[in-house]
Amino acid sequence: MVAPTLVSLEPRLFNKMAVLIDIETTEGEDAQPTTAEAMIFSNVTFRPMVATRVQRNLVLPNQGNQGVILTGLNAQIEFDVELAGSGVAGTPPKWGTLMRIGSFNEIITATTSVEYRRIDANREHASVYVVLDGVRHILLGCSAALKATINSLGIPQLHGTITGLWGLISDQPNPVVAKTGWLTPEPVSPEVTQMKLHGWQAVAESLEIDFGNQVVTRFLIGSKSVPITNYSATGTAVVQATDIATVDWFTKAKFRERGVLDFTHGVAAGNTINIKSQFVETGEPTIGQTDNIINYSLGLDICTDGSPEDIVMMLT
Template structure:
């Protein structure tokens, strides 16, 4: 019998019209990902713990079964300003609404009626379906590297079956730009930043609920955080220690890309600076700044704009 190769795989993702109603994603719903960690079944093992006239392992039963997958997606535009990127359905199941405004696609936080999705993961001919799925997302911007989304998606178990790999291409997926001075501009608390990295975590808590009368995956909490590593400058330029001690809130704004169709902006209007720590890279002093993304009027602590 033929062996199955790990690198021959495909992922398809589509929003569900009705929760846990398999959306049957097709070739047009393909997701191009990297750095994949796949857990086919998560479950609680309930021991039978039988008393018998002899010793031994009497087995377990599996309860609260669901699946989990983590993967990276390159941060880039859709190739055409005003057109949603192919990864848009994934951002929506993290609890972000997708709004078209002129030549921009804006992703903003929602808490009610969060969409769910169906994910097909086909590993060289064996297909796993996760239904009713929701997710968390992290973002990483590091110079000389491709910026990445890191999705953690959990869903209820659907069918597991032999199925041919779908046929899809890179159509609709834009070649990304590396993070650099030419491609990326970042400001924090009004100060233009010379930064070594920026990481952001939307901070969703994904909770599998298995009850009498209802089973679902839901986002039960959210605390958005991040870390910026910036060059350490004199206090006259920017005093991160004073900002941390005063609990001042300020704007974070990062724009990656310069040409319409391949620009992604990440912004937070009220970001607190945590306890700075000092380090160095290449003999140059830097500060690692913990970030807390705080809401202003609610559900507005973080937005992603693609244009």
């Protein structure tokens, strides 16, 4: 009996990953992002090859698997990124590119602020390089679905899923990525975080805002793209229950009353983030408890009223 051949193979490691993202001048054409456009992600799930499996269903005199044909090749990367400013008022944060490919316009007021305002036309797209321990995957024409998550005593984060057209895959050295321009985030706390909902100064456990982007892949005769075809923002706020005289969430839900959501995190110049929505309806309260203290989980419908804007994020 011949002994099996032993193979010496250096393992590739998942936590040796770099993600580079840059806005495309022309949709679908490689913007060739560099390490200056590197993202610092956590909780990453990478799907390097997503496809539709087309069955052939040939009529033959024998049964069995006939194989499939793969169509509509694309790729996806899902992640969390910490929400912190650039440290300089009027300078976009490194994660600002994600907002731009997530159906937001970036408005810079020098030395003062950076605003992200919702748009429903002329959206931007990006090229993404995912370098996973020596192998580079290229995604083109990318769009993003985004969700902000804020939990008491936690780090505020932006959760996202980027979808792009399937590009070249090749052996490439790992790029050198520095944390320059990435501030250490402030944890959510009473000292630096506040929220108002329908005018009530909230005592809240958490806030989640799903920007509601509908990202689709389109493979047609003569065209392929990854557009955002619609959006409908929603959210959930878990707040400490009060008496009805203080705030009546049941009546607000029944009559679909609209009010303002105004969330601010941070106090330092260049690292203060404000998220505001003018037309927010609260849903049917669900009763829960934390440490035996009653809370309400309120669904949020974040509406528009005569313009595309439902959410405005401002960094000062």
